[in-house]
Amino acid sequence: MHVIIEWTYKAQKGAETVLRSEEMPAAQALLLAEDMERTGRVKSLHCVDRQDTNWSLKELKAYLKEIDTEPHNITVYFDGGFDRGTNQSGLGCVIYYEQNGKPYRLRQNSFSSELKSNNEAEYAALYLGLVELELLNVHHLPVCFTGDSQVVINQLSGEWPALEKNLSSWADKIDAKLEELSIQPEYKLISRKENSEADRLATQALNGIDITGLREMVKE
Known part of the structure; x- marks a missing residue:
């Protein structure tokens, strides 16, 4: 599955903007999203697949774990x-x-x-x-x-x-x-x-x- 990361970035002085990544494999998106959250500058974050379904990081992690043993x-x-x-x-x-x-x-x-x-x-x-x-x-x-x-x-x-x-x-x-x-x-x-x-x-x-x-x- 390929997804796009969408997140709200909050600057130190309070300014906010919504950003979108390029499409990428779900596993790569999960690694990047978790790293982004550790910066403390992400107010909200989710992933969107090609069917326009929203995935939280918890849901995406569970999905990847579930399918790992399957093709x-x-x-x-x-x-x-x-x-x-x-x-x-x-x-x-x-x-x-x-x-x-x-x-x-x-x-x-x-x-x-x-x-x-x-x-x-x-x-x-x-x-x-x-x-x-x-x-x-x-x-x-x-x-x-x-x-x-x-x-x-x-x-x-x-x-x-x-x-x-x-x-x-x-x-x-x-x-x-x-x-x-x-x-x-x-x-x-x-x-x-x-x-x-x-x-x-x-x-x-x-x-x-x-x-x-x-x-x-x-x-x-």
């Missing part, structure tokens, strides 16, 4: 590829998350012969990521879904309408799963180069190479 700080990269010559698709997703103070990466791909377009494959790849999140028991958390498909990102974020029936069905299916898991989605559009991991997994699936892997990432 959190989650980003899902997804990509789908469609071969027009064979009407076959490859799906790929990469999930980065933290758990028990350690960073992890999960990779998964899947083959499909039931999709009809590249846009469908992109939707299906994002849904594959959702299925993996469910298997990780992710729920009631914000998740960033990151891909290079303008159609998927803009339709799911509400920027573009989903006029094609098959794509609208995928969007509804994804929204229903998000609601079931109480996941608050953020959608981020990136370049194909930035999405190379998920793209490679999708290509490997098209070539009949199954990939399933979970590893702890080494911090540099």
Whole structure:
């Protein structure tokens, strides 16, 4: 979860002003906010998440303690590829998350012969990521879904309408799963180069190479 710190600063001579920080990870905000309070110049302080929910430091500390043993700080990269010559698709997703103070990466791909377009494959790849999140028991958390498909990102974020029936069905299916898991989605559009991991997994699936892997990432 990312939050903004809002606080009222009181000068020695009594002047006051309300200040806001930039958005930052909740754990970083907690450290900074506690340090700010120790100065004795903070009259009131709270944090605001992306859903405009206010958090006291006590509430934020309890939340971070509660989720530490569960996957959190989650980003899902997804990509789908469609071969027009064979009407076959490859799906790929990469999930980065933290758990028990350690960073992890999960990779998964899947083959499909039931999709009809590249846009469908992109939707299906994002849904594959959702299925993996469910298997990780992710729920009631914000998740960033990151891909290079303008159609998927803009339709799911509400920027573009989903006029094609098959794509609208995928969007509804994804929204229903998000609601079931109480996941608050953020959608981020990136370049194909930035999405190379998920793209490679999708290509490997098209070539009949199954990939399933979970590893702890080494911090540099």
